Amino acid sequence: MYQKTDIPDIFLKIMNFIDSHTHAYMLSGRDLELMGLSGVNTAVLCSFVPVAKYAETLMDHFTELDTVHRARLSEYGITAHIFVGIHPRCIPEEWRRLLPIIGECIEAGKAKGIGEIGLEKANETEIEVLKEQLILAREYDVPVIVHIPMQNRAxxxxxxxxxxxxxxxxxxxxxxxxxxxxxxxLINEANAVPGLSVKPGLLTPEKIATNIDKYRNGLLNSDCASLTNTDPLAVPKTARHLMKAGIEKAIVERLSNRNAQNILKG
Structure with a gap:
């Protein structure tokens, strides 16, 4: 279906990539520099704290993303779009206190959307926390980035x-x-948006190229963080592989930029 052509690597050097799901606030300056030099000029920072027993921990984290890491990424030529939320693996005891804080972040323009939220074990608490945040997203009409686990995924x-x-x-x-x-x-049939995390144990550039019709409406991302085996350059590397595999330029641009732009602009 897609004609295979030789795409010069110079094309990659002039592309503007959006990494649609990162925890780049955990990365070293060298990693951020490499991302910027590789054409990643926009990154979504999803909130996540491995241990958050108290609501104040996440409150401080939300502030840190806006006041510290937005400027830090900018130093490397990367525009940060911040998403704030309660991740299912770090739900504080008094999590309800965070709901108005999330709303305030959105109203003040500090956050572009809600995330990373979702389900891990899908227990009663996780479901309740997710539901309240989905309601917030509906009320503020903002995008949401949701997490699904490695087990019972479908x-x-x-x-x-x-x-x-x-x-x-x-x-x-x-x-x-x-x-x-x-x-x-499931995601395509529901007319939701596939988030394409290229990382060990999940998607590979080869899998996306082979099933491009299914993945063409997705958002490429690295899910990069210092705590996991991830690659901050996953988006440009995947774009390069797709072009070498003969995928049309317009589709590569959609996966690595335009689809995310459409979500981020609201």
Whole structure:
């Protein structure tokens, strides 16, 4: 279907990449420099703190993303779009106190959307926390980045999609991240947005190229963080592979830039 052509590497050097899901606030200056030099000029910073027993921990984290890391990424030529939320792996005891704080971040223009949120074990608390944040997203009409785990992925993806429908959220603003061949059809059929994390154990550039029709509406990202085995250059490397595999320039641009632009502009 897609004609294979030789694309010169110089094309990659003039592309503007958006990494649509990162924890780049954890990265070294060298990693950020490499991202900027490789054409990643925009990165979404998703909030996540490995240990957050107290609501104040996440409050401080939200402030840090806006006042410290936005400027830090800018030093390397990277525009940061901040998403704030309660990750299912770090739900504080008094998590309800964070809901108005998330709203205030959005109202003040400090946050572009809500994330990273989602389900890990899909227990009662996680479901309640996710539901309240999906309601916030509906009320503020902002995009959401949701996490799905490595186990029971299809079942949990279906649960998240159903919850978003139940609260009346626009599924065109629901990015279901960490998708793979086991969940892509569910996400596409629901008219939600596939988040394409290129990282060990999940998607590879080869898999995306082979199934480009299924993945063409997705948002490429690295999910990069110092705590995990991830590659801050996953987006430009994937774009390079796709072009060498003969995928059309327009589709590569959509995956690595335009689709994310459409989500970020609201």
């Amino acid at each position: 079942k949990i993806t279906d649960k998240i999609l159903s919850m978003a429908n139940e609260v009346g959220m626009d599924l065109g603003k629901l990015v279901v991240d960490h998708t793979d061949d086991d969940t892509i059809d």
